[in-house]
Amino acid sequence: MNVRAACCVVAAIVSLAACQREKRDFEAPTKAVTPPPVRLSEIQPGAISTKTSLEGKYEDNAFALSEGKRLFGWYNCTGCHAHGGGDKGPALMDRVWIYGSEPAQIYATIVEGRPNGMPSFGGHIPDNEVWELVAYVRSLSGLASGMASPNRSDTMHVKAPESNVEAQQPVTAAPSGASERP
Amino acid sequence: MRGKSRRAGRALKAFAGVLLSVIVVASGARAADDAGPNGDWPMAGHDYANTRFSPLDEINAANVGKLSLAFTFSTGVLRGHEAAPIVADHTMFVVTPFPNVVYALDLTQPGAPIKWKFSPYPSSSAQGEACCDVVNRGAAYANGSLYFNTLDNQTISLDAKTGKENWRVQLGDFARGETMTMAPLVADDKVFVGNSGGEYGVRGFLQALDAKSGKALWRAYSTGPDADVLIGPTFKPFYAQDQGKNLGVSSWPGEAWKIGGGTVWGFVSYDPAQNTLYYGTGNPGPWNPAQRPGDNKWTSGVFARDAGTGEARWYYQMSPHDLHDYDGINESILVDVAVNGQTHPALVHPDRNGYVYVIDRTNGQVLSATPFVPITTSMGVDMKSGRIQWNPDKQPEPGKTVRDICPASPGGKDWQPSAYSPRTHLVYIPHQNLCQDAMTSQVSYIAGTPYVGADLKIKVGPGGKRGLFTAWDPAAAKAAWKIEEDFPVWSGALATAGDLVFYGTMDGWFKAVDAKSGKALWRFKTGSGIVGQPVAYRGPDGKEYVAVLSGVGGWAGGIVAGDLDARDASAGGGFVNAMSDLPQKTAKGGMLYVFALP
Numbered sequence: 001m002n003v004r005a006a007c008c009v010v011a012a013i014v015s016l017a018a019c020q021r022e023k024r025d026f027e028a029p030t031k032a033v034t035p036p037p038v039r040l041s042e043i044q045p046g047a048i049s050t051k052t053s054l055e056g057k058y059e060d061n062a063f064a065l066s067e068g069k070r071l072f073g074w075y076n077c078t079g080c081h082a083h084g085g086g087d088k089g090p091a092l093m094d095r096v097w098i099y100g101s102e103p104a105q106i107y108a109t110i111v112e113g114r115p116n117g118m119p120s121f122g123g124h125i126p127d128n129e130v131w132e133l134v135a136y137v138r139s140l141s142g143l144a145s146g147m148a149s150p151n152r153s154d155t156m157h158v159k160a161p162e163s164n165v166e167a168q169q170p171v172t173a174a175p176s177g178a179s180e181r182p
Numbered sequence: 183m184r185g186k187s188r189r190a191g192r193a194l195k196a197f198a199g200v201l202l203s204v205i206v207v208a209s210g211a212r213a214a215d216d217a218g219p220n221g222d223w224p225m226a227g228h229d230y231a232n233t234r235f236s237p238l239d240e241i242n243a244a245n246v247g248k249l250s251l252a253f254t255f256s257t258g259v260l261r262g263h264e265a266a267p268i269v270a271d272h273t274m275f276v277v278t279p280f281p282n283v284v285y286a287l288d289l290t291q292p293g294a295p296i297k298w299k300f301s302p303y304p305s306s307s308a309q310g311e312a313c314c315d316v317v318n319r320g321a322a323y324a325n326g327s328l329y330f331n332t333l334d335n336q337t338i339s340l341d342a343k344t345g346k347e348n349w350r351v352q353l354g355d356f357a358r359g360e361t362m363t364m365a366p367l368v369a370d371d372k373v374f375v376g377n378s379g380g381e382y383g384v385r386g387f388l389q390a391l392d393a394k395s396g397k398a399l400w401r402a403y404s405t406g407p408d409a410d411v412l413i414g415p416t417f418k419p420f421y422a423q424d425q426g427k428n429l430g431v432s433s434w435p436g437e438a439w440k441i442g443g444g445t446v447w448g449f450v451s452y453d454p455a456q457n458t459l460y461y462g463t464g465n466p467g468p469w470n471p472a473q474r475p476g477d478n479k480w481t482s483g484v485f486a487r488d489a490g491t492g493e494a495r496w497y498y499q500m501s502p503h504d505l506h507d508y509d510g511i512n513e514s515i516l517v518d519v520a521v522n523g524q525t526h527p528a529l530v531h532p533d534r535n536g537y538v539y540v541i542d543r544t545n546g547q548v549l550s551a552t553p554f555v556p557i558t559t560s561m562g563v564d565m566k567s568g569r570i571q572w573n574p575d576k577q578p579e580p581g582k583t584v585r586d587i588c589p590a591s592p593g594g595k596d597w598q599p600s601a602y603s604p605r606t607h608l609v610y611i612p613h614q615n616l617c618q619d620a621m622t623s624q625v626s627y628i629a630g631t632p633y634v635g636a637d638l639k640i641k642v643g644p645g646g647k648r649g650l651f652t653a654w655d656p657a658a659a660k661a662a663w664k665i666e667e668d669f670p671v672w673s674g675a676l677a678t679a680g681d682l683v684f685y686g687t688m689d690g691w692f693k694a695v696d697a698k699s700g701k702a703l704w705r706f707k708t709g710s711g712i713v714g715q716p717v718a719y720r721g722p723d724g725k726e727y728v729a730v731l732s733g734v735g736g737w738a739g740g741i742v743a744g745d746l747d748a749r750d751a752s753a754g755g756g757f758v759n760a761m762s763d764l765p766q767k768t769a770k771g772g773m774l775y776v777f778a779l780p
Contacts, residue, residue: 076632079625079633080310083637085746085750085754086746086747087632087753087754088311088313088632091747091750094747096745116310117311119310119631123552124628155623162528
């Protein structure tokens, strides 16, 4: 029985969505993925969604999420965000979002950068890797599939695994250092 | 000649600690000078010797119980307030953390209203490049001008009367991880400033600028070829470990020295008699030591340099091939110390690695190196070779968890400056009692991102108290007394001629204790945790005032200032693991508090 078949047998018992869990994309998307419009404001004239068609592809996939975790260290995100608890940059495992928790918003945060010290990684990180990072960042606060999120760490134990995080209801807030802008 | 007589005068003042009676006579003929004992507080360390000793004695043990609030001032900033308020010319100058706004408060008016305000507009992107909160450690006043640094690497000179800009210079590139947080030292008509960014793979330096014009005079790097480090024929390090050609290159693998750290973000001391500067260099980068075999010169050491030319006179490396982020930047207090009956012109340096060093400042010889906190990372300092004896059991190895590293990376003491009283001959050291578990890993250098390669879990040290305030006798090389505190004592210390010592706690108490015994005499609860540097000054009304900035933050206070999440033990450089209860004890908010007797 091949691996994928085995996966689907097990997955079928657990849930249908889990089929995605072990699916691997061996070919990275060749074309750049154009993100949908990114909004920093919650006020939109009319109801327009920021959801993208890419969410499931990465967020329900264990390989993409574990890659995201590896890349989070590789690109020194950990240097500024620790393992989600925050450092020079804000905590990413809490429910508070300055620039939004939707995948397209996080994508924009990583690629475009943010004014109070988030570097713009556009051009430095290949597009599919950015999406893996997006999925992993969301898993930090339980917004990715719990089934697929990393459930162990290869490093010194510093926090509970992502798969153990209860989904946190996102809220928007001002940057933590918010102070007088002279 | 002019220069010479001025220097002689300054020399006496710098040794005020030891020659108090002499100084009164000697300085009587001279007008108030930069480091004058006239009741001002012109620079962060009070004087060139960095004593933080105020000669004012109106407030003393008998009356400090009545000390009350004179005025307050809100800075409008929510990050860690590590600065010393600067007092000169009947004006108080306060630099805020980023965005580094400068306020001049008119001390001649009731309530000290704003005289002027200066906004330098540092780039907001620089905030991501500051390792340990977007702090600023204060300005410096000299000859009618005020000097300060911005987080985005500008040194700015203002007309102290009007707040008008005299000049500004750009000294570094935050997009490559450089920032500036230190308080400049102004001496010998020069401004001395250094960079921060030892966690971002920057190359540390000390820069001398002409005080009048801002013109660059010299720059001494902490790594690289001798020519860049300003090492020449006059360089005479005491120990063999610091002798040799181009060690700033050969003690590194390949070109690692180019991103090797050694930043200069602490306080600079100055001995006018020798026209010599003393300062420490920061940790080597990355923290993961496996990526930089060798002694990593000239990081984690102390330099003595000619203030005029920048040429190095001697250097001593406290932590060769630093293993635990033991920056050598802690202050060097210039005092005379009697060791075995012989008095030496010395510098006293309580280091991150856990030892108080007493060093002969004329030649760099270590006179004593004594633990002031529990140490597991080393077994002692060999007095013959000057070399620290690292404990191989605590040597980090990539992928391996090393437990019970004491002191933790913030050290036995971090940046928070000590004070020295010439009346008690004690050094008052605000510090912490922390250990850690750590795991290092390979890290790639990406310009503008952290270059660290270590996860830390910092925890309380033996005894169960995270903070200590220690009165240290440098001659006897032992503690005279100690006060335990629940949180790390992250504020500076102030000593006064009233035989009082002041410091603040991270849960917001501002305290006065007896300089001789450590007995608690007075305390006041401020609005936020205190990580600033207390100062004392004589107001235009002739009274003694004590001032301190409240506003928690800095590395230790990141959990509050940055809203970090304690569920991740490695957050905030691993410090949140030791500070998870701080958010229940204090909240953000910058405020100046000034006290006087009623």
